[in-house]
Amino acid sequence: MEKKMGVYICTGCGIGAALDIEALARVATDEYKIASCGEHPHLCSPEGVALARSGLESEGTGFVVIAACSPRVMTDVFDFSPGAVVERVNLREQVVWSHAPNDENTQMMAEDALRMGIVKLSETQPPDPFIGEELSKRILVVGGGLTGLTAANETAKAGYEAVLVEKEKELGGYLRRVHKVPPSSPPYDTPHDSPLDQLIREVTSRPKIKVHTGAQIASTSGAPCMFDVTVRGDGSEWTERVGGIVLATGSVSYDAAKLTHLGRGRFPDVVTAAELEEMFVSGNVARPSNGGRVGSVAFILCAGSRDPEHLPYCSSACCVESLKLASCFKSMNPQMPVYIFYQDMRANGTYELLYKQAQKDGTIFIRGAVRDVEDDGSGGLVIVADDELTRSPIMSEGVDLVVLAVGMVPTSAFGDPFKAQAAKEGEEESAVPADTVLVSNLLNLQYRQGPELPTLNHGFPDSHFICFPYESRRTGIYPAGTVRAPMDYAAAVQDATGAALKAIQCVEMVSGGKAVHPRAGDTSYPEFFMQRCTQCKRCTEECPFGAINEDEKANPLPNPTRCRRCGVCMGACPERIISFRNYSVTMIGNMIKNIQVPDEYEEKPRILVLACENDACPALDMTGIRRLAYNPWVRVIPVRCLGSTNLVWIADALSKGIDGILLLGCKHGDDYQCHFIKGSELADIRMSKIRETLNRLVLEADRVRFEQIAISDYRRLPEVLDGFAARIEELGPNPYKGY
Known part of the structure; x- marks a missing residue:
């Protein structure tokens, strides 16, 4: 059934003064036959929002294109859910604020941006949130020291049930063997008595906290809100279903x-x-x-x-x-x-x-x-x-x-390295080396990618320490205290509180079918067309978060509540069987195909820019905010992660006659600036295969380039874009243009 769609164009913030709005509107009404198309000088004002809402109500449209400012701003203003799916087209920061006004190239850029937005929305299906069965919002805390006790206590104070598991017969951990603690209140010049006894009394007296001492985790299976944790203690085993996990097993002395x-x-x-x-x-x-x-x-x-x-x-x-x-x-x-x-x-x-x-x-x-x-x-x-x-x-x-x-050595730093199943004869090896996972006997995860949390240098199971403190690379599991990073008692208390709150946030999001950060609130999840699966294992090996297990025949077994919606699996799949309702290989491919490519005699090359939505797109926005100009030949398509880039998009672009393709991804390295751990690195490795293909097709490898871009690189971006455009001009038109 054909979708009813509305398109609304803002003419404020210099958009109307820089563009031919009537010509832009004709793209929607003439090319795509959209009946409901309007404009407003301040679309974010109450009157402008009312205009868009009136179209929803009078025309019965459930899909709306807002052609205005960056999708990173005014998110609450243009949130028309439930009942409507909104696509934002960035005319302000990435078109009129970064290019010459009333210029043919700028106009063409705006029209292509609108075309791609309309096509994207036409390919979008309203997400159907995944809601599992027998969901639990209880929080498991592993470790009964200062950090674990605090995490359990804060969980209960917030109104949630906690299950505390401590391997020793008594609670307290290292703090039980401490005489005094550094001062935490005025005058801050004399050591204080340990707060342990009071904290233990508080924890054990709370009805929302179940305490198991002399117990360890035998196995952890499932996913957020559906973790089934087998606990072993006193000669018996039992299972606890929990929603989130705080790992507070501490550290030992060097x-x-x-x-x-x-x-x-x-x-x-x-x-x-x-x-x-x-x-x-x-x-x-x-x-x-x-x-x-x-x-x-x-x-x-x-x-x-x-x-x-x-x-x-x-x-x-x-x-x-x-x-x-x-x-x-x-x-x-x-x-x-x-x-x-x-x-x-x-x-x-x-x-x-x-x-x-x-x-x-x-x-x-x-x-x-x-x-x-x-x-x-x-x-x-x-x-x-x-x-x-x-x-x-x-x-x-x-x-x-x-x-x-x-010094301190985290308990997660001990154990033999986990060795993933080696590739069988005829199978392709994983593109990126596997994460370091030590068999430390803390959680005993039943995950395809290993039984414990992946660790960074020195055995700490941290993740993206800049943007996502308390995180691990396993959704719903939050290390806290000295197992996460070296810290003192006061910091451990703060860390425990933060981890407990993150676990609570996770169970609330997941129970509503929503993703946690960085795509917080996204209700889509990857869907697999298993009839075409070749059991190549790329999705199960390359998922940064261990969200996909395998059955005995190597078929992927997705766990939607573990998923962070990065789309790395979609980019990895050679058969293109993985898609999201609001993000798919077909969607981006059709967006590329709807870019208007002038013939070679017009001397207007086209450059496709696939830009990471987490770093590269904000950097492009800041380039516009600072009125830094760059070449108008570029056509930007935001992607969830550069790791979601499927190689077929490159083929689509070249066959369309696109002259150059620039991929803007996050920086690589141990600090994992990539919000999805190794997605950017994976994309770079995949592009090396594309360059080999280009050489075989007698196309210059320089037509495809990968650039690492940090969010702070907005001043460098114009130089990167202009430099690539200059190289494309040297190479000349794509010889496949017009075919």
Whole structure:
């Protein structure tokens, strides 16, 4: 059935002054036979919105094209749901604000933008949200330390049920072995008592929190709102259905046995900060060598940290923890010599007051790297360091106890690497190396891509740390606390609260059939036409979020609530069997085919730009906002992720006579600026195959180019676009133009 569609053009913000609006309207009415077409000087005003809504009501149209400003602005104003599907055509930022007014090329650019918007909407079907069966909004918290207890408590305070699983017989984790904690309230200069007992009482008294101690996760299957978690404890197993998961398994101290140059393993009076904490908790702070009184103590900060041979990163809390322990010694004996050897004292925020108090108390601070720890021959220890102040060696003699402030290693960093099933003979290897997944026995996920969360460097299961803190690459699972990143107690409490809120946000979105970020609220999901599936495994291997499992015959088994709607699977599929109701291979292909391509004699080349909607499109918008001009030959099609680019689009564009194709994707690298992890990198790898095809067709490989664009590259974009246009002009017209 033919869709009833309305097109409404805004003439404000300079659009009407720069374009022939009547000619633009004729594109809709004459070329596409759209009966309902209107214009307004301020389409975002109440009167303009009323005009568009009146068309919906009087004409019975359920599909509306708004040709005005960027789709990144006025999203609430032009939200006509339920009952209408809206397509935004960017005439302001990407046409009139970045190109010459009342110019033929600018007019042609605007008309093509409208054509593509109309075609896209004509190919769009209203999404039918996926709503699973027996949905749960309960939150599973794995780990009963400070972070886990806080996450469970905050979940219950928000009105949601929590299930807390702790492997030890008692709650508390590392905090149970801690004497005092750094100050968290005025005057911030003295260590505080541990908040653990009060927090445990609060958690165990809440009816919305179910606590399992002495238990571990045997397996986790399913997807957000439908996770089935098998818990093993006390000789039995049972299953909990939960909606989201907070991973709060914490960290352990770096293996100090590797620090022999600092005396560990050579002298019994060299201990770690964690071992000293246990001495304070037991009430017996003594020298391990002879049980004697500690008359002097030296702390060595960054013991094994910020060291490429051990831990290359800072563990964030070691400086403050050492200041706290030094304060504890001074409270026992104000005259005790206390030394702190440090590289950089990182006491941020209110911890500066604890640092100043330590100076007032007479703690001796020595800045310099410790070279060695030796026996002084009389039962004490000698610390040899390079004093950065005097630029000369310095020795502290007669020290009774040396404390190593070793760093944190996340519990997710242990275990053998997971090895995915090798490709069988005749099968193509995955384009991008698999993520690092360690079999750490924390969640035991029943995922095709591995049993635990993928980790970044050093074993931390973080994701896009700039845009999506608390995230992992498994939808609905949120690491928090020191398993996610090194942090102190205060940061762990904040982290736990954030992770709990993200888990709650996830179950609320998913239970309504909506995607979580970055396409928050999207109710579409990938649909598979299985009759043409060849079991090539590209979709299951290349999905950045492990959303697709496989059956015993290697057929894909999608899990819609794990999906983040990036479309990487759609770009990977050589048979084009994967599509979304509002995003498909056919849709983009038809948009490309509706670009008007002048013949070669008009000397107006056409350049197709496939631009990532997360970074490249905002950068293009900012280019327009700053009135930076670029070549008008370009025709921009936003894509969800460059990884969703199917190679057939390149073929469609070249056969249409498009002279050049530029792909603008996110930057690659370990910081994963790509919102969908490796989508941009995948697109770049796929393009290498296209270049080989172009060479075989005697087409210049330079006609297709990939560029990494950050959201901050808006000043560089005109140079990129103009440079590519100049290269296309050198190459001349596409020889397939006109065929």
